[in-house]
Amino acid sequence: MARQKNQAARRAELLAAAAKAISEHGPGKVRVADIAEAAGVAKGSVHYYFKDLDDLLEQVYREAGERYFTQRLDEVTRHADARDKLIACIRMGLPDGPEDQLTGLLYRTGVELPYNPLRAALAEGLTDRQVGVYVGVLEVGRAQGHFRIAEPVQDVAANLVALEDTYASRIIYRRAPGMLDRAMALILGYARAVTGCPGLTPDRIPDPTEEDPAP
Amino acid sequence: MARQKNQAARRAELLAAAAKAISEHGPGKVRVADIAEAAGVAKGSVHYYFKDLDDLLEQVYREAGERYFTQRLDEVTRHADARDKLIACIRMGLPDGPEDQLTGLLYRTGVELPYNPLRAALAEGLTDRQVGVYVGVLEVGRAQGHFRIAEPVQDVAANLVALEDTYASRIIYRRAPGMLDRAMALILGYARAVTGCPGLTPDRIPDPTEEDPAP
Amino acid sequence: MARQKNQAARRAELLAAAAKAISEHGPGKVRVADIAEAAGVAKGSVHYYFKDLDDLLEQVYREAGERYFTQRLDEVTRHADARDKLIACIRMGLPDGPEDQLTGLLYRTGVELPYNPLRAALAEGLTDRQVGVYVGVLEVGRAQGHFRIAEPVQDVAANLVALEDTYASRIIYRRAPGMLDRAMALILGYARAVTGCPGLTPDRIPDPTEEDPAP
């Protein structure tokens, strides 16, 4: 039992170290040695816990996807007002900067590694879930009377995620300085146009009301 | 086998072969040997024409960027009606499928190679030019009385390019089957919402009028 | 074949094997493969212990310099009579033949590798130390009343080392057969002329007295 516990703990440590190493060297360039060093273990140990580098990389990706989605959902549920939900959701979808570990890992892994159908499916699943979140937020907003949406909600949500993806990618890949603020502005511009809700601005002060207060 | 071609011709051949090899193996994984094989020359010959692999890759990228932009601009100028221009422009921005060589090369090179400021600048420049094209189209549409745009035209154009980017990427990376049609629909949905022009549909029949008739 | 030796031992083996390989192929031509073969290990193993070939070469050189100097000093201290010291010192400074590994390595490395300030400094340091040894011997000889030296002792020592250098080089590079004996005769001729000590002949029988008797 204790043994099992250690096994699992070690694995988790390795996964975390790998995430760090990946964000430093890129998923296509991390070496087993980088990961071992980040974890403070010997190179051989990496293979003791993971079949090979690909195996490890896949698990890191999977785990990162979960974490990303969970964080985001948490942030959305924290707000009661759909306008706040929407703004929070967009903000959570954008990385703070090129060094944002979690977002960077997700974007780069999806793209810098040789094509792999499993990973592609994982990525698509993640996208779908994000779309789901936006759909929910939009419907709540409609119910609350804040949003007036003509287009199919699915489509609007898909476009929101798509915009987010591109701008996140531009931040991660340092395509433009000051991208974060510009991205918020642009996405909210689209959101305003499509919801007819003028309150969707970057500087909106969130309504303090907590939804679903902690039990 | 072929010997004694002239410099420029052989260089161009090598560039084309490299583009092909890249689309097969990915810009981060092509080996000099792949390119040589695709061109039907010896490995050493690649280095006769290009300082090193990076040099070659950069030139392929540069050349692809030019070609992509030119093709697109041609397509836009072919139409007189801004609605046709817009639709054509969007369609040209999306790859036919995962095997679309030109688009794939552009997207993947921007992302699958170790970060390089020069390449990042090139990529940004390309994006800016695309935005410029959309701005032009939108203004023509407004002048023609087809589009009624509330948001700043720059922002709308930026979002159009951003949507295009994400959906193109999803096609390239095989994230979803049937993405091409769906992408057209989604982007045009955004365009309709923001221009108030209901004629912007995937099945619109282009007005036969040629702009700028042959001199 | 041998596995799991400890770091230091294997490093030393590699250094020795490299010295051997260098004396066979010359410092400018040894290949990593030669060294690996001489050591009976795989090519990759050489890089496991040394950053690159230059690194290895430098360490071999450094180590050889130390060894050379130590051997020589030992030989000098073994004798009490300055005449014996001088003769021994000269003899130790000359290689036994073109195959003399240690001397050959030192001479050739200083010269057959692309210029490198560090190595040049190392070489100069070695020369200076040799000069120092000769200065010591000459002063002892003067104190013992054997040598009567008109020129500055520093200059005489410098010339002794210089003569030694050339003749050693001629032996190493097989410039002349029978060079060893001729060199001894020539250098001692110089020594006689400059010290006024007729006892400095190649066939002098060393005084058995040990200096610094075992404690």
Next chain:
Amino acid sequence: MARQKNQAARRAELLAAAAKAISEHGPGKVRVADIAEAAGVAKGSVHYYFKDLDDLLEQVYREAGERYFTQRLDEVTRHADARDKLIACIRMGLPDGPEDQLTGLLYRTGVELPYNPLRAALAEGLTDRQVGVYVGVLEVGRAQGHFRIAEPVQDVAANLVALEDTYASRIIYRRAPGMLDRAMALILGYARAVTGCPGLTPDRIPDPTEEDPAP
């Protein structure tokens, strides 16, 4: 006939260009391309005139040896007084600095190329000739009553050449700054000791008398 002339002229040009290229890159590192560039011809042309690189290198070496010897002999014959002859001879034997093309080429080629019996013999022959020159000078000095030499003249000459060799080499290989002056002082110190001629100093003003005045 004219053809022959051109052939020979081209060969000579190539030889000169090679000498220059060697002094820049070192005899062990010059590439055919360097030589071609220095000569302003195509790479292929080098092989049109010389069987291979080794062949060319050998001829450069041979030619340099002749030139070196001739220059030196000229300088010696220019003076009538043996003291001036000796000083001039020593000075001519030392390179002006690390960039001295002729001397550098000779020293480095003898040493930086894989051992080759032919080249070794060439080098030995050159040394022997230098020794011969010194022997002549010493005997003239003795005849003029300036030198009083106890040791065999052959040995003294051999040592003079040996000292010269080492110090020249140290200059070429940048082993010590200010080596040229120091070398002159040291070699003349030896010369004074062995000839008993106090007039052999670096600052001696040459007797203007020309020996063998131009016809």
Next chain:
DNA sequence: GATGAATGAGTCTTCATTCAT
């Protein structure tokens, strides 16, 4: 359980040499 010494396959790069023109 964990290590790290050792490996060898995989790649890029250099460059003398060849030879069609």
Next chain:
DNA sequence: GATGAATGAAGACTCATTCAT
């Protein structure tokens, strides 16, 4: 006579993976 495009052999270096301890 001369060229320079093209080659291919050679060699250094990287790194995931294995396995004896």
